[in-house]
Amino acid sequence: MPALEQLLHGTALGDDDAFARLYDEAAPRVYGLCLRVLRDPAQAEEVAQEVLVEIWRTATRFDPSRGSAGAWISTIAHRRAVDRVRSAQASGDRERRAAAQSEPEYDAVAEAAATRLEHRQVRRCLGTLTELQRQAVTLAYYGGHTYRQVASLLGAAVPTVKSRIRDGLLKLRDCLEVAR
Amino acid sequence: MSADVHTLIGAWAVDALDDDERAEVEHHLGECESCAQEAAELREAVWRLSDVTIADPPPRLRARVLTEVARTRQEAPEPPAAEPRTARPRLRRHRGMPRLRLALAAGALAAVMAVVGGIVTWSVMRDTEPSRSDQIAAVLESGDAAIGSIAADGGGKVSVVYSEQLDKAVVVLAGLAAIGEERSYQIWMVDPEGQVSAGVMDPGDRSATMLVEGLGDAELIGVTQEPAGGSETPTLPLVAGVPLEG
Numbered sequence: 475m476p477a478l479e480q481l482l483h484g485t486a487l488g489d490d491d492a493f494a495r496l497y498d499e500a501a502p503r504v505y506g507l508c509l510r511v512l513r514d515p516a517q518a519e520e521v522a523q524e525v526l527v528e529i530w531r532t533a534t535r536f537d538p539s540r541g542s543a544g545a546w547i548s549t550i551a552h553r554r555a556v557d558r559v560r561s562a563q564a565s566g567d568r569e570r571r572a573a574a575q576s577e578p579e580y581d582a583v584a585e586a587a588a589t590r591l592e593h594r595q596v597r598r599c600l601g602t603l604t605e606l607q608r609q610a611v612t613l614a615y616y617g618g619h620t621y622r623q624v625a626s627l628l629g630a631a632v633p634t635v636k637s638r639i640r641d642g643l644l645k646l647r648d649c650l651e652v653a654r
Numbered sequence: 655m656s657a658d659v660h661t662l663i664g665a666w667a668v669d670a671l672d673d674d675e676r677a678e679v680e681h682h683l684g685e686c687e688s689c690a691q692e693a694a695e696l697r698e699a700v701w702r703l704s705d706v707t708i709a710d711p712p713p714r715l716r717a718r719v720l721t722e723v724a725r726t727r728q729e730a731p732e733p734p735a736a737e738p739r740t741a742r743p744r745l746r747r748h749r750g751m752p753r754l755r756l757a758l759a760a761g762a763l764a765a766v767m768a769v770v771g772g773i774v775t776w777s778v779m780r781d782t783e784p785s786r787s788d789q790i791a792a793v794l795e796s797g798d799a800a801i802g803s804i805a806a807d808g809g810g811k812v813s814v815v816y817s818e819q820l821d822k823a824v825v826v827l828a829g830l831a832a833i834g835e836e837r838s839y840q841i842w843m844v845d846p847e848g849q850v851s852a853g854v855m856d857p858g859d860r861s862a863t864m865l866v867e868g869l870g871d872a873e874l875i876g877v878t879q880e881p882a883g884g885s886e887t888p889t890l891p892l893v894a895g896v897p898l899e900g
Contacts, residue, residue, distance in 0.1 A: 488728060490720075497719060506709035515712075522711055523719055530723045534731040541694050548701035556669045596705045614670035615703050621665040622672075633661075640664025640696075647699035 478543040486533040493530055501526060503544075504551040511555035511618040521558050525551045552615070559618040599649035607642030610635050660689060667696035721850070725868025789865055793817050793824045806830050806877065806894035810860065814875050814896045823866040823898075825852070825875055830860045830893065833879060839893065840884045843872040854884030873898055 478499055484492025504525050509518035528550055536546055600608055606628070613624045625635040659682045665671050666679040683690045793799065796817035803813040808831030816823035825841055833839070841852040841864055852866040852875070866875070875896045878888040 486728070486731070490724070493723060494720060497716060501711050501715065501719075502708045503704055505711035505715065506707040507704045509709055510707040519712060519715055523715060523722070526715075526719045527722050527726055530719075530728065531726055532729050534728050537732070541697055542701075545697045545701040548704045549697060552704070553669050596702050611668065611703075614665065614668040615700065616707070619670065620672060621670040624670065636661055636665055639668060639670065640661060643664045643667055643696045643699055646702075647695050650699050650702055 478547075479538055482529075482533055482536050482543045482546075485530060486536060493533075496529070497526060500529070500547050503548060504529075507548065507551045508555045510616050511552070512558060517558065518555075521554050522551070525554050528554070556618045595650065599646050602649050603642045603645055604638075606630065606634075607638045607645065610638040611642040611646070614639055660686075663689060663693050664696060667693060667700045725870075727867075786865055789822065790824050790863070793820055793822050793865070796820050800899060802875075802896040802898060804894050804896050807891075808893065812875070812877055812894040812896055814898070816869060816875075816898055818869070821867065821869050823869055823875065825864045825866055825896075826862075827855070827864070827877065828861050830877075832860060833858060836882050838880055838882050838884055840878050840880045840888070841866065842876040842878065842888050843869060844874040844876050844895075845871040846873070847871075849876065849888060851884060851886075854880070857882035869898070 478496070481492050481496040481499060485496050501522065505518060505522040508521045508525070509515060512518045512521065529547060532550075536543065600612070603611065609628060610621070610624050610630075613619050613627060614621060617624075619627065621635050621639060622632055624630075624639075625632045628635065630638075659679055662671060662675060662679050663683075666676060669676075671679065679693075683693050794815055796819055798819050799815055799817050801813065801815050803811060806812050806827075810827070810829035810831065812830075813826045813828075814823050815826075827839065827841075830839055835858040838857045839855045839859070839862075841854075842849045843852045843866065853864045855862045855864075875898065876888065876892045877894045878885075878890070878892055880889055
């Protein structure tokens with residue numbers, strides 16, 4: 475997706491228009507990921523705003539030789555969303571967690587995603603993983619859990635989960651590359 | 655330990671590590687080229703997982719982000735070579751009371767410092783870097799710092815220390831009139847063209863220290879009472895208005 479790289483480069487040069495176009499390209503991905511991890515539209519919106527402003531602020535640090543713009547943007551979004559989950563857990567915010575577990579938002583997300591084409595390939599590739607690999611990867615990524623939490627959720631040994639996540643991602647990498 | 659760290663790369667790529675482990679892995683990646691290669695490849699696969707969660711954000715988010723971006727300075731780029739992070743010069747300030755070069759009105763300043771040193775409620779820029787306390791110290795210490803202070807309607811006081819050079823201000827609100835949990839105090843930058851929100855205090859809060867960036871041509875820092883969470887436009891009359899001498 476070289477267009478994204480170009481917009482990010484323009485953003486790094488302080489070009490407001492480039493950033494506005496980058497916003498249009500990237501905001502649904504950023505917001506959707508925050509929403510999936512946090513499950514709460516108000517918090518997702520708040521975190522997405524932080525992420526998008528951080529993208530503007532640190533676009534100057536993006537190095538295309540180290541990875542794609544999509545990976546860079548999604549990484550910032552995922553990390554921020556996960557940080558929010560962990561700080562809510564740390565502060566023992568039960569109410570927030572209870573609210574975060576309501577399902578309707580997730581259904582809305584899944585429905586919106588179903589209308590997009592890109593997801594087919596990812597779903598197919600996730601299907602090449604073993605059940606434990608797939609569960610470990612998706613609980614960690616979409617659920618925002620640490621691998622230790624994943625282990626206790628799955629009733630599996632911590633070292634097993636650790637290596638299943640890695641094995642699963644290696645398989646995912648190979649599948650996505652082959653199909654590209 | 656190295657083999658152990660290596661197996662954590664997968665969990666690192668999906669942010670499933672605690673802070674200590676994350677730091678350990680990232681340190682390891684800095685030293686092991688093949689590991690860094692694997693980590694980068696996994697990240698390229700991982701981000702595709704967000705293909706299935708794409709969702710349209712509320713339309714208001716766009717205006718909010720673009721407004722905030724318009725008054726957010728971008729970071730300096732990385733130095734050309736891969737220099738160690740510690741070698742990068744960075745202004746470090748020790749914690750505690752910032753020293754002041756400028757002789758400001760002693761009474762007003764004492765009030766400002768008392769609140770700046772205290773616990774701070776502030777929702778807009780909580781996670782930005784450099785740290786907020788460093789940025790506040792920079793405003794207070796700037797060579798062109800000026801101060802304005804005014805009693806607020808209903809009680810309390812609003813003080814503003816501002817620097818044209820830094821294009822920033824520190825607004826200290828202390829002991830404003832009590833409001834319920836369903837109301838918030840909101841701070842505005844007012845210029846000849848109109849006004850822009852400069853931050854909203856947590857509902858019910860009566861005291862706060864706010865860092866305001868992107869003063870531009872602002873002539874006044876205004877404070878209003880709004881429904882909890884703030885409004886798009888100020889609800890008049892102002893609770894307080896501190897003029898900025900241009």
